Each structure stands twice: as structure tokens, then as C-alpha cells.
Amino acid sequence: MPQEVTKQYKEIMSKYLESQSEEDLYVGQQFSRRFIEKDIAPEDVISIHKSALFELHPNLRKQVWDSLDFLIEMMIHYGLTMREHQSLVRKQEAIQMEMNVATKVQDTLLKTVEPDAEGLDVGWISQPAHQMNGDYIYFLNQENASSVAVADVIGKGIPAALCMSMIKFGMDGLQNENSSPDNVLGIINRIVEKSVDDSMFISMFYGKYNSITSTFSYASAGHEPALHFSSGTSAFTELDARGLLLGVKKEAIYDEHSVVLEEGDFVVMMTDGVTESRTENGFIEMSAIKSLLAEKKDESAQEIADYVYSELSRMQDYQLSDDFTIVIFKKKTV
Template sequence: MEAFKNQYKALIDESLHTEDTSDLINKCEGFTEEVIKKDLLPEDIVQIHKDYIKVLKLDETQILKTFSVLKEIVKGFGYSYKDYKQLVDRMQYHDKEIDLASRLQQTMLKTDIPQFDSIQIGVISVAAQKVSGDYFNLIDHKDGTMSFAVADVIGKGIPAALAMSMIKFGMDSYGHSQLPSDGLKRLNRVVEKNVNQNMFVTMFYGLYEELNHLLYCSSAGHEPGYVYRAETEDFEEINVRGRVLGVSQQTRYKQQEIPIYVDDLVIIFTDGVTEVRNEAGDFLDKQYLLDMIHKYKHMHPQDIVQLLYEAILKIQNPDKRDDLTILIIKRVN
């Protein structure tokens, strides 16, 4: 602070003895930039000015000359405040747009949970910010089959919300059940043609057939899913793999067929679950999540996903949050 006082006093001294005001104005502008960087307030500068001219014991004409320095400094603060106000106005406008996008996303991506006699479904999807890059969809085809998908856009904000809306429309518009490998192939074309080249989508796509209790599934670069086997109390990783959506129209997807028995669980996450970091910055051990699921396996899937989410909230670093989605399907007798 003392150094700034001395610099300002030097500017006042110069104003009293120089006729070259252009050079003085340039020095004042440079001084103002430094003052603003140091978070000093205009009233601090005014107080320094008052104290110094009292020491100098100037006459009225000299005091008026020193005001040229004060005028330039305060003017610089004025510009800074104007820029600040413009920034605040832009941020408020941006916030309104984000709020609108969030409401549109909630409306457009709203999904009803289908009701089946032989399966129970639990799902939770929470956005880290107002607009989510995660997405899930469940479609009852009224023929004893259910398509479902969990996806994650590699990207955030309004573009991610638009991409998710496009994918949901693509899924819903088929009008009939289809194998996941075919579903991903079609959605891949939609994403590749219509979504920004720098934005990709990971997706786990499943079709559950109630008659034979078979799960058909494919993956487009998504986090691996799991099947909990009630008979052996083991977790089997669903090892089907594939390229993320939006890279190439020529991509084809492999498909896996998995029998589901009574009390078995099908578990799908997004990376907002598997890449949770604690306060120390360490990743959450995936086995911790699976152990929790095993502990609560007797409960309804909706209760399981809620308990998982609450446990993650207690552990995770709030500054490292990501969009989070958990889907659990349980076969019941």
C-alpha cells in the first residue's frame, strides 16, 4: 500500500510541475490498471489525495491542478465499473437462457417408468449443473419388451441438452422394439449427421424380453454394466464394447445376450458415478458401490439407487461433481 501511495504522490507532484498533460494521462491510466488489479477502491485513492495535498499546503490554483490526476484515476474506475455491469448483465441473460434450457430439457426428456409383472425398475439422474449431459430412456413397446438406454454426452451445457433431445426423439420415433445393435447403428447416424463434430455420446442400449427373461445389450463406448447373480451372489461385468456415437457412420455394434434369473439385478452407471472423487482427490473404488448394492439387494431398485446416491453425496468432493445416472432393473418372481 505504501508503494502505491508513493506512486500516486509522484503523479500529483508531476501535475504541479509539467505542462505535458498527455504523458501524465498515460501514466495515470497505467497506475489505474495496477490499482484495480490490487482491488483498491476509489475512496482509498481520494483519501490518499486529500492527505497529501494537506501536507503540501497548496493554494487553490495548485489544488485544482492536482484534480487532473484524480479525475483520470476515477475515470478509469468508471470504465472498470461499466465493464463489470456489462458482464453482470450478460451473466444474468446467460442464466436466464440456462434456466430455460433446463426447463425444456426436463420437459423433453421426461420418461415414464414402465410397469411389468416380472421386473422392477429404479433410476436416478442428477445434473451437476442446471443442464445435464446425462440421459436415460425407458420404452415399453407393449409387446412384452422394453428398450432402455443410459447415455452421457462428452460436452456440457445447451449443446449437450440439444443432443440428448435429438437422441430421445430418435429412440422414441422407431415405434417398435428393435435389437440394441440396430438401435445404436441408427442413433450413431443421427449423432454423426446432426451433432457438433467435437461432441460425442456414450450409450448403453438394452432390450429386455419379458417372455424369455433375456437381456440383449450393446454399448457405444459407455461404462461397463453389471449383472448381479442372486444364486451365486457374484457380479458379472457386461463386457460388450463399441465405439462412441458420432465418430463414423460406418460403425457397427456388437451385441450380447444375457439370461436374467429371479432376483438378479442389471446395473448401469454413467461415469459421474464411477469417477467420483473424494475430498482427497482419490477416485471412489467401484467395489464400494457394488458392495452397497449387494447389501441392499433385497430392496426395491428405486430404494437402492436412492441409497447409492446419498452415499455418493457424503463421499464426493462438491467441487468435482459430474452429472450422475444410475439405473437398476431387478427380476422378481
């Protein structure tokens, strides 16, 4: 194969040396792609050049041949760097494959089942900004109660995904325990605090809807406040509760509050990918998000969530800067 390339190179060069025309130079440029395709190292290109030149003009001065040998030496490191680069590209492809697998594992492992509580309409959407989602939603179904944890893992990628499986298994263990929001956050905090490295933290909002009393109780571990829309007054109230991020301090205390939902009321739980959305013109204000929610107040919880997502992502030119998650609990109208 190199002989053939050498032969062709010789012909092209010989033509150019005779004509010195633009066209022949262009043919040479095109031909250099063959070298690249065939993985011919820069130093070998010069060797090929040297033998072609020797066949065409064997009587050139000795200095010319010596200088070409010198140039070959000079190019050897370029060749090595190029091969290193190619090996990096291959490694990157392998990592990408692993990432794809990890994303699939994340999807299957962290699957959650939407609650089916009487009188409660649930809607949600969670969109990662990049390949792996740092936001996490987990639903817990108990008799007469539907709960949801909305979490944002600070620190992204694979460590974040591992962190989420920790949350999930922690929560799965709660099925028969006291699942009041303050208690749940206390338990998860102790799990996270023990096992996570120093710069990884989780913010989590935990809400529990009791379908007998229509009460929504909640606690927050350093998470964005939820919004409560009252259909009676058509106004929003922030549902805020004192509590530290998970994983910072072992003995953190979480306050719990509750609110009674009337028919048509809904609670919106979000991550900072929603509240901290940015456009070219600055931050999207909370009031803008509230008006989007209010516009769709009579629709189903899922329609409200989808609408807010599509509008906010449109405002950001369909390029999310952070993972985006909304969960809506709406009390059905009978």
C-alpha cells in the same frame, strides 16, 4: 441529489481535516458506500472532493486544483471499466435466467416414462453435477419388452441438451422398428454422426428386457459396462459389449449380447459419474460400488439406486464432480 452528497461529503471531510481522528476516517469509509449505491463514478467522486475542498479552503495553491483536474482525467477510464463490469453482471444475470429456462425445457422435453413390464422392477436416479445434466435416460415401452438407453453426452451445457433431444426423437421414431440393441445404436450413431460437431460425442448403453423370455439383451456404444448381479451365486458379472462412441464413425458396428435374469437378479447401468467418483483419497473402487449394491440386494430397484447415490455422494462430501446416473432393472421375485 449530488448536491446533497457533496454537502455531506464536505461536512465529513471538514471534520476529518480538523481532527484527523480514526472515527472520522471511519465515517468517511462508511460514506463511500453511498457513492457506490448511487452509482457515482470515480471521476465524479474527485470532482465532489475538489468542490468541497474549494468551499473549505479556497486559498490553496493553484497546483492543488490543477493536480485534482489531472487526477479526474486519470480516473475516467476506471469509471468506464466499472460501468462495463456492471453491464457484464447484468448480462450474466440475463444468461442465468435463460439457463433456468433451458433447464426447464430440458426437463419437460426430455421427459420419459418408466416402463411397466411384467415381472420387472425398475429404479433410477440421475443427478446433474451442475445446472444442466449431461447424462440422459430414455425408456422405451413396447409389447412384452422394456428398454432403456443410458447416455452420457461428452461436452456439457446447452449443446449437450440439444444433442439429447436428438437422441430422444431418434428413439421415438423406433417404436415400430427393429428395436434390438445393436440396431438401435447403429441408427442413433448415424443420426449423431451426421449432425454433431467434431468434439461432441455420446456414450450410450442400450438394454432391452424381454418379459416373456426374461432375457436382457444389450449393446454398448463406448459406455461403461453394466453389472449383472446373480442372486444364485451372489456374484457380479460385467456386461461389456464392443462398440465405438456414437458420433465418431459412420459405419460403426455394435455387438449385442444377452443374459437370462433369474428371480432376484438385477442389472445396473451407470455413467462414469458413478464409476469414476473421486474422493480426497483417490478413486472409489468398483469393489466398493459392488458391495454397496450387494448390501441392498433384497430391496426394490429404486431403494438400491437411492442407496448407492446417497452413499457415494456422502463419500464425495455431497459435491458431485460429474453427472451421476444409475438405472436398475431387477427381476421380481414371485
